[in-house]
Amino acid sequence: MASPQPHPHPSAPTEPDAPATAAAAVAIGPGLESGGVSALAATAAAMAAAIGAAAGGGEAPAADHARTEQLLDDLLRVIDQYGRTLEQWRELEARYLQQIREKDEQIQRKTRLEELGAMAAGVAHEIRNPLGGIQLWASLLERDQEGSANVRRIAAKIGDAARHLNHVVQELLDFTHVPRPVFEPCSPAALARDAAALLAAEIAQRGARVRVEGDDTLSLRADPAMLRQVLLNLVSNAVQHSPAGGRVLVRLRREETPTPVCVLEVSDEGEGVPAEIRSQVFYPFFSRRPGGTGLGLAIVSRIVTAHAGAVTVGDAPGRGALFTVRLPWR
Ligand SMILES: Nc1ncnc2c1ncn2[C@@H]1O[C@H](COP(=O)(O)OP(=O)(O)OP(=O)(O)O)[C@@H](O)[C@H]1O
Numbered sequence: 581m582a583s584p585q586p587h588p589h590p591s592a593p594t595e596p597d598a599p600a601t602a603a604a605a606v607a608i609g610p611g612l613e614s615g616g617v618s619a620l621a622a623t624a625a626a627m628a629a630a631i632g633a634a635a636g637g638g639e640a641p642a643a644d645h646a647r648t649e650q651l652l653d654d655l656l657r658v659i660d661q662y663g664r665t666l667e668q669w670r671e672l673e674a675r676y677l678q679q680i681r682e683k684d685e686q687i688q689r690k691t692r693l694e695e696l697g698a699m700a701a702g703v704a705h706e707i708r709n710p711l712g713g714i715q716l717w718a719s720l721l722e723r724d725q726e727g728s729a730n731v732r733r734i735a736a737k738i739g740d741a742a743r744h745l746n747h748v749v750q751e752l753l754d755f756t757h758v759p760r761p762v763f764e765p766c767s768p769a770a771l772a773r774d775a776a777a778l779l780a781a782e783i784a785q786r787g788a789r790v791r792v793e794g795d796d797t798l799s800l801r802a803d804p805a806m807l808r809q810v811l812l813n814l815v816s817n818a819v820q821h822s823p824a825g826g827r828v829l830v831r832l833r834r835e836e837t838p839t840p841v842c843v844l845e846v847s848d849e850g851e852g853v854p855a856e857i858r859s860q861v862f863y864p865f866f867s868r869r870p871g872g873t874g875l876g877l878a879i880v881s882r883i884v885t886a887h888a889g890a891v892t893v894g895d896a897p898g899r900g901a902l903f904t905v906r907l908p909w910r
């Protein structure tokens with residue numbers, strides 16, 4: 581955003597005979613106190629009136645000229661200050677609007693996840709029993725030495741498919757449990773390093789590099805096992821979507837505004853997440869990865885929500901995806 585050029589004569593109001601209006605302009609300061617913008621506008625209007633009075637007053641021409649110059653100087657300072665205040669106000673407004681949008685999306689996602697969770701729990705429960713039966717009959721057929729080899733091979737395939745389905749149902753049931761974090765002090769940077777160590781084989785296989793940037797001594801109250809799971813899912817996704825030799829960066833920082841927040845960023849150098857699917861990637865079973873179940877980010881979202889935080893996806897600088905988790909610093 582472009583900012584107005586400062587006026588080249590900023591020292592004028594400090595002189596002893598500076599007009600009261602200029603002193604008022606200095607007192608307002610660069611902050612955004614309530615009424616700051618309107619106070620500046622009122623000051624500018626008062627100074628413009630004073631300039632008019634000075635120009636039309638009966639003073640000697642030289643003094644008259646100097647006073648007009650002085651007032652003009654002060655007026656430009658006030659206008660400059662007004663511009664900067666307005667710019668700060670716009671930045672603040674844009675930040676708040678973004679936060680409102682994110683919160684709104686978060687609430688919609690939470691509601692939809694709860695509905696999906698309830699439905700999934702019911703369906704999973706219904707599927708489980710017949711699935712157990714299929715597995716049992718398939719294993720009996722597989723072991724039946726009197727049957728043909730072909731039937732035994734087919735029975736083995738049915739058994740494999742049933743086991744896979746059982747695994748999906750189990751994951752679904754796990755997912756439907758609402759996470760209840762047990763808060764204790766933990767180091768997000770150390771947990772990120774833990775997650776990277778647990779993924780060492782996957783990272784090596786991909787030829788990717790994972791780097792954690794963050795202060796290990798920064799401590800946060802969160803559920804360490806859950807936070808590790810968040811990082812595991814995000815780093816694992818980043819590695820899976822990295823090109824060979826691509827770098828995955830985990831960055832941790834503390835932000836103070838408006839209340840302290842722990843910001844965890846995971847970025848990669850892959851293709852990124854296309855804008856049109858960004859709202860869907862956090863829903864269960866949304867997957868565009870061959871072999872993916874589509875539960876990783878749904879779990880991340882649930883855990884982050886249980887910590888009263890938010891997770892968003894965007895573009896990494898240059899190329900790739902950037903996932904940002906924001907957790908209240910407690
Ligand atoms: N870093 C990333 N870069 C590009 N796309 C991503 C990235 N992370 C996630 N995605 C997209 O979001 C989808 C959902 O991710 P999610 O982790 O929930 O599921 P998954 O990785 O497909 O399967 P699972 O994690 O259950 O094994 C992915 O299939 C992929 O399309």
Ligand SMILES: [Mg+2]
Nearest residue numbers: 813817876877
């Ligand atoms: Mg995943």
